Amino acid sequence: MLTRERKAHILEVLRRDRRVVAKDISRALGLSEDTIRRDLRELAGEGLLQRVHGGALPASPAMADYAGRRAVSPEGKAAIAQAAARLVRPGQVVLLDGGTTAVQLARHLPPGLVATVVTHSPSVAVELVGHAGIEVELIGGRLFKHSVVAVGTTAAEAIARVRADVYFMGVTGVHPEVGLTTGDAEEAAIKRAMHRQAAETVVLASREKLGAASPFRVVGLAEVGTMVVEAGLADEVLRPYPEAGVTIVSA
Numbered sequence: 541m542l543t544r545e546r547k548a549h550i551l552e553v554l555r556r557d558r559r560v561v562a563k564d565i566s567r568a569l570g571l572s573e574d575t576i577r578r579d580l581r582e583l584a585g586e587g588l589l590q591r592v593h594g595g596a597l598p599a600s601p602a603m604a605d606y607a608g609r610r611a612v613s614p615e616g617k618a619a620i621a622q623a624a625a626r627l628v629r630p631g632q633v634v635l636l637d638g639g640t641t642a643v644q645l646a647r648h649l650p651p652g653l654v655a656t657v658v659t660h661s662p663s664v665a666v667e668l669v670g671h672a673g674i675e676v677e678l679i680g681g682r683l684f685k686h687s688v689v690a691v692g693t694t695a696a697e698a699i700a701r702v703r704a705d706v707y708f709m710g711v712t713g714v715h716p717e718v719g720l721t722t723g724d725a726e727e728a729a730i731k732r733a734m735h736r737q738a739a740e741t742v743v744l745a746s747r748e749k750l751g752a753a754s755p756f757r758v759v760g761l762a763e764v765g766t767m768v769v770e771a772g773l774a775d776e777v778l779r780p781y782p783e784a785g786v787t788i789v790s791a
Contacts, residue, residue, distance in 0.1 A: 541569060544578050554589055554598060558751050561595040590753040592718065600712040616746045616770040616791075621645040623791035624708055624744055624768045627686035630654050632705040635734045636664050638689035639710035641744045642668055649674065658702050658732065660690040677702075684727055685723075691726045699733045707738035713753040714745045714767070718779035719760040721753050728756040735759055743767040743786075748775055761786055 541549075546569065554560050563579065566573045580596050583589050589596040621644030623747050628634055630653060638661030646667040648659070653673050659665055660679040668676050681695030709731055713721035720743060722728050735741050741764045750769070759783040768789045769778065778788055 541603065542569070543579070546571070546576070546755050547583055550576070550579055550583065550596075551588060554596065559597055560589070560596060563594070563724050565595075570765075588649045590713070590755065592753065596784065597715060597718065597753040598751060599719065600723075600754050601748045611632055617641045617744075618644050619770055619791035620650075620744050620746060620768050622648045623789055624742060626650050627706070627742060627766075627768075627789070628655060629705075630717075632656070633658065633703065635699075635702065635704040635707035635738050636670050636733065637660070637661065637708055637710040637731065637744075638687050639744075642708060642710050642744065645708060645744070646671075650669060658699075658704060660734075661688060662697070684724065687726065687727060689727065691724075695730055696733050699730070699737055702734075702737045704734075705715070705736040706740045706742060707734050709735065709743050709758070709764070711743065711745070712749060714749050714761075715751060715753045716761065716784060718757065720758040720764070722756055722758055725756045728758045731758045735763070740765050742789075745769050747773060747777075758784045766788075 550560055562573050562576045566576045583590045589598055589606055596681055605659045617640055621641055621748040624645050625648040635661040636657050641749045643663050647666045656675040657668060658677040665676050665678045668674050679695050679698045681690035700750045711720045711722050743764050745767050747770050764786060766787045766789055767781060768791060771790045781788060
């Protein structure tokens with residue numbers, strides 16, 4: 541079997557089953573696991589899947605740069621943002637992540653809301669400039685340009701001084717087994733820091749992120765309380781998340 545045929549078969553199994561087990565593929569094709577693992581490495585290098593122990597999972601399309609992500613599921617993200625904005629209560633201290641959905645959430649906060657938003661995203665902060673009732677605390681640090689957020693020691697130290705009621709987390713992958721993931725180790729660390737400082741964490745998850753994985757784990761599903769998703773998703777797509785103890789809010 542030619543290399544391109546093997547890779548096409550691997551991608552077809554991944555599309556069908558939402559996961560690839562290297563041992564199963566090697567048995568099905570009568571090839572060594574080393575050969576299949578090499579194919580998986582090359583496909584991962586092309587951004588076509590995310591390698592995990594023993595196989596691979598779908599790679600998240602949300603790994604694109606900030607400008608590219610704005611074109612992914614814009615209607616779904618707006619719906620998720622509106623539903624998430626309704627979860628904010630007057631007087632709360634809200635930690636708001638960076639990313640395109642977080643910007644939409646800031647945009648949809650009720651005009652009369654009085655609250656404090658703490659964010660490491662300049663884009664979110666600018667979105668809230670005209671909101672009279674919201675006090676904005678902008679966390680500084682090194683600008684991670686891919687996501688347009690502050691990261692690093694300065695950001696982590698500032699976050700450690702915050703006690704928030706709720707943290708709205710953005711990620712690039714949400715998988716029942718792997719948990720919540722993103723594409724950069726330092727950004728993942730900042731997300732964990734914000735998660736630790738909040739009484740509750742709400743995950744914003746557009747449909748392309750569900751069942752997908754990225755290289756760096758943030759936290760497991762059992763550590764978050766709520767996930768806001770688009771309406772109309774199939775039961776089999778959503779079923780694993782309530783089973784892990786996550787409350788689903790459908791937008």
